[in-house]
Amino acid sequence: MAVSRIIGECLDALLHPSARYDALTTARHRAFLAPRLLGSLAAFAAFPLYLVLRGAPTALEAAAFSWLIAPILVAWFLSRTGRYEQAHLLSSLALTSLVVGVAALTGGIQSFAAVWLVVIPIEAALSASRRAVTFAASLALGGAALLIGLGLFGVLPTPTAGAASSATLAAFGITSAALYASGLAYGAVWLARTNGALLNVEEERYRLLARNMSDVISRHNRNGAVRFISPAAENLLGTPVARLAEHGLFDRVHVADRPAYLKAMSDAARGRETGSVEFRIRRDVARDERGRPSAAEFVWVEMRCRPLESNLTTTAASNAGETEVVAVMRDITERKIHEQALDQARAEADRADAAKSRFLATMSHELRTPLNAIIGFSDMILQDDVLMLGPERRKEYAQLINDSGQHLLSVVNGILDMSKMESGSFEIVPEPFAPRPALLNCCNLLALKARDSGIDLVTRAPENLPEVVGDPRAFKQILLNLVSNAIKFTERGGTVTVSAAVEGTRLVLRVTDTGVGIAEEDLKRLGDPFFQAGKTYQRRHEGTGLGLSIVKSLVRMxxxxxxxxxxxxxxxxxxVSLPLALPAGSNVTTLNPAMPADSPAPDYQVKKSA
Structure with missing residues (x-):
């Protein structure tokens, strides 16, 4: 073991630096260096013993032993340059020259050395190079043909050794060739085992990578059919890998995304750089007793695909449509959710900015108009001695100032209430109260406004309405906003109907008018702060756009x-549908504008009449 370790360390020291970074290349270089160096050194070591047994060598024997330095020179060439295939070519040439030279002087094709011609292509086979094997086989066949030709034409010298000596040389030639061939066979086996071990290690490494990586690696035909897919697909798609063979993956792609999927495959098969493509794919989330999918969902994946490198240079395969594609898929559902949330937040920001602009535009009108009236009429009263106003005119001006102030106060109160509601600081104080008197009181307050506008205000409130637990002030504010809006947006001669009824455990209020109505595109945004239906130049009725928004918030509270x-x-x-009693355990409710993720569905619905 110590000797083999020393020999291994010496061989490693002779390796070219380019062969030290790959285990298989290192093994091949060591298998090349070892027999040539050890064989030549063993022959040189046996030369003294040969002299003792044979006496002074002949010129032929001396030349043969001198030629044994050639393998050492070839090994030095490989150690210095790292050119493995060229070293095999030089080794085959050197061995063929030695064999043909010795055989030509010792009997031609019948010489003991001729059997070494068989070893030459066997030695080249260790190179794993067709070029080296072809070259070595050509040299061996050429050397054999040369020896046969020289023998037929009687050019070769007649061997002078006796029969016993010829038999001894033949035995030596066959034995040495067999021993060298055996060494080559052991080298071939060692290389094969080394190669197999390296392949197993590499395969296990990639198998471990494929099993534990979250990305899915797949191999496809040009039409997208699956040839191979990594085990990660089972976690991504919730189905066994075997079910994804052929078109199993394509069948799971969302119908709307299949053209993009096939285009990416086709572009990659043609050698084009496709970058990445995003599409939705079905994932099984539950299965029945028979193993069939009972529930599924679509997830977003990103796929990068490119042609297999082995197929890039195969023109015939490409022409036959056999070009294959390797793809890597990654789950990007979470990223898509974040993108959608970002888009929604951007849209909300845009809406908030638009609401701010509408607020400024609306408030500039709603505040300026009553202020102008207050300032103008108060100035006229101050100039009473100049204008000589009578009592009736002063009373009229004072009433106009009061009406403008009340309007201004209602606008400011609406803004303050909406601000409190959006910040979550608006509170309601629930208590039992009778809804019918509150409803009649609100309608009576607005009856004069309806009569002045030429509108019929109809109230339908049964006397047996039960008590409701809620905030009476908020209840009246809901009714006043709804009824005043209905009156404001109804033309002269129209009708506004206010009704109340109990349906189950809820009190249902309905305010119906025969007014201008609301366009379908505005229904979705109705109730947003400062939003008013219809374009500015189309509106016949102005307002702050806060009424329905306040109603919506109070109803939700x-x-x-x-x-x-x-x-x-x-x-x-x-x-408007209100519960007869608020949930037990709370006597104060505040509006929280930041709804949690598990909050119930929005309670504000809009519909277009049939």
Whole structure:
């Protein structure tokens, strides 16, 4: 063991630096160096013994022993240059020259040395190079043909050794050739085992990588059919890998994304750089008793594909449509969710910016108009001695100032209420109260406004309405905003109907008008702060756009629902459904604008009338 270790260390010291970074290349270089160096050194070591047994060598024998330095020179060439194939070519040439030379002087094709011609291609086989084997076989056959030809024409000298000596030389030639061939066979076996061990290690390494990496590696035909797919596909798609063979993967791709999937495969098969493609693919999330998928979902994946390198240079395979593609897929569902959240946040920011612009535009009008009236009429009253205003005119101006102040106060109160609701600081104080008197009181407050506008205000409230647990002030504010909006957006001669009824455990309020109605595209945004339906140049009625938004917030704080049905020029119906009793365990409710992820579905619905 110590001797073999020493020999191995010496061989490693002779290796060219280029052969030290790959285990298989190192093994081949060592298998080349070992027999040539050890064989030549053994022959030189046996030369003194040969002299003792044979006496002074002949010129032929001296030349043969001198030629044994050639393998050492070839080994030195490999050690210095690292050119493995060229070293094999030189070794075959040197061995053929030695064999042909000795055989030509010792009997031609019948010489003991001729059997070494068989060893030459066997030795070259260790190179794993067709070029080296072809060259060695050509040299061996050429040497044999040369010896046969020289023998037929009587050019070769007649051997002078006796029969016993010829037999001894023949035995020596056959034995030495057999021993050298055996050494080559052991070298071939050692290389094969080394290669197999390296392949097993490499295979286990890639198998470990394929099993534990989250990305899916797959191999496809040009039409996308799966030839191989890594085990990670089972975790990604929730199905055994065997079911994805052929078109099993394509069948799972979302129908809308299949053209992009096939285009990426086709482009990669043609050798084009496709970058990456994103598509949705079905994942099985549950299975029945028979193992069939019972529930599935679509997940987003990103796929990068490119042609196999082995097929890039195979023109015939490419022409036959056999070009294959290797693809790497990665789950990007979480990234897509983040992108959608970012897009939604960007849209919300845009809407907030637009709301701010609408707020400034609306408030500049809503605040300027009553302020102008207050300032103008108050100035006229101050100039009473100049204008000589009578008592009735001063009273009229004072009423106009009061109305403008009340309007201004309502605008400011609306803004303050909306601000409190959005910040979560608006509180309601629930208590039992009778809804019918509150409803009648609100309608009576707005009856004069309806009569002045030429609108019929109809109230339908059964006397047996039960008590409701809620905030009476908020209840009145809901009714006042809804009824005043209905009156404001109804033309003269129209009708506004306010009704109340109990349906199950809820009190249902309906405010119906025969007014201008709301367009379908505006229904979705109805209730947003400062939003007003219709384009600015089309509106016949102005306002702050806070009324319905405040109603929506107050209804939500009571745990209720609101629904709007409308049609242009046919009227609008707003339905508010409030629970008769708030949930037990809380007597104060605040609006939290930051809804948690597990919050119930929005309670604000919009519909277009049939």
């Amino acid at each position: 009571h745990g209720g629902e609101i629904e709007v049905q409308s049609q242009i020029d046919c009227g609008t119906t707003v339905t």
